[in-house]
Amino acid sequence: MAHTPASSAGTTATPVDLPIVKTEGIHKVYGGTVQALKDINLEFKRGEMTSLLGPSGCGKTTLLKIIAGLLKPTAGEVRVNGKPVTGPGPERAFVFQDFALMPWATVLRNAAFGLEQQGVARAEREERARHYVEEVGLAGFEDKYPHELSGGMRQRVGLARALAVDADVLLMDEPFSAVDEQTRRKFQEDLIRLREVENKTFIIVTHSIEEAVYLSDRIVLLSPRPGRVAQVLDPDINRTGDPDAIRRAPEYLDLTDDIWRGLREYVE
Numbered sequence: 001m002a003h004t005p006a007s008s009a010g011t012t013a014t015p016v017d018l019p020i021v022k023t024e025g026i027h028k029v030y031g032g033t034v035q036a037l038k039d040i041n042l043e044f045k046r047g048e049m050t051s052l053l054g055p056s057g058c059g060k061t062t063l064l065k066i067i068a069g070l071l072k073p074t075a076g077e078v079r080v081n082g083k084p085v086t087g088p089g090p091e092r093a094f095v096f097q098d099f100a101l102m103p104w105a106t107v108l109r110n111a112a113f114g115l116e117q118q119g120v121a122r123a124e125r126e127e128r129a130r131h132y133v134e135e136v137g138l139a140g141f142e143d144k145y146p147h148e149l150s151g152g153m154r155q156r157v158g159l160a161r162a163l164a165v166d167a168d169v170l171l172m173d174e175p176f177s178a179v180d181e182q183t184r185r186k187f188q189e190d191l192i193r194l195r196e197v198e199n200k201t202f203i204i205v206t207h208s209i210e211e212a213v214y215l216s217d218r219i220v221l222l223s224p225r226p227g228r229v230a231q232v233l234d235p236d237i238n239r240t241g242d243p244d245a246i247r248r249a250p251e252y253l254d255l256t257d258d259i260w261r262g263l264r265e266y267v268e
């Protein structure tokens with residue numbers, strides 16, 4: 001496990017290792033009074049999975065939405081591939097917590113929705129959507145409607161939609177919050193596999209320390225509001241083995257414990 005002090009986070013990029021997303025001095029104040037984020041400077045490397053973790057209300061979702069271009073920062077800038085973000089863009093896809101599926105459309109059409117918006121012809125978008133519906137484990141459900149699916153399956157449709165538009169960066173707001181524990185674990189395993197196959201950059205908001213440690217190459221710990229970067233951790237966990245063995249590994253348990261000790265002061 002490597003601990004990186006917040007102040008030096010992300011200052012080690014080399015030309016071959018340029019960050020895909022960079023936040024520079026991000027501040028966010030809601031309504032002139034509620035300071036949600038304070039001076040967030042972070043770099044996200046291409047192909048890495050980063051979790052944003054911190055106490056409730058510390059600004060995790062706010063930061064994710066600012067990166068997505070769905071919210072404007074009060075001060076500071078987000079750069080994606082070196083270019084300032086002025087709004088949503090095709091290189092970033094946001095997977096909503098509440099799935100944001102169209103209830104009247106089939107799984108396939110929902111998965112193809114981003115492509116439809118981009119004006120991709122029907123045959124091509126359906127072919128691409130079909131591929132990703134299969135990749136997220138929903139083969140055979142293409143013609144079902146959202147109400148015929150479990151919460152976990154709906155979440156997968158949201159992920160298929162984000163993958164289908166071929167965005168480099170997938171932004172996920174508590175992707176596992178609305179599903180039961182077994183579904184959650186399966187989805188986490190699938191996400192690790194998908195990340196290897198797809199080589200996407202994932203930025204995930206989570207409440208769960210275990211989830212952050214299990215999934216992430218990097219964990220950004222935010223302090224209570226106003227959210228600041230308290231610590232950046234790089235869990236050094238070998239994820240190639242049996243998922244249950246990983247969860248029993250000393251390095252997994254030690255890091256989970258370390259983070260909990262760091263966070264518990266905020267909840268006591």
Ligand SMILES: Nc1ncnc2c1ncn2[C@@H]1O[C@H](COP(=O)(O)OP(=O)(O)OP(=O)(O)O)[C@@H](O)[C@H]1O
Pocket residue numbers: 030031034035036054055056057058059060061062063207225
């Ligand atoms: N539209 C808004 N107007 C005013 N205040 C807001 C708005 N959105 C969020 N906030 C406040 O900003 C702070 C950060 O909110 P945010 O949802 O980003 O936190 P979070 O860390 O994602 O929270 P949680 O873990 O509970 O989901 C909170 O105090 C919240 O009440």
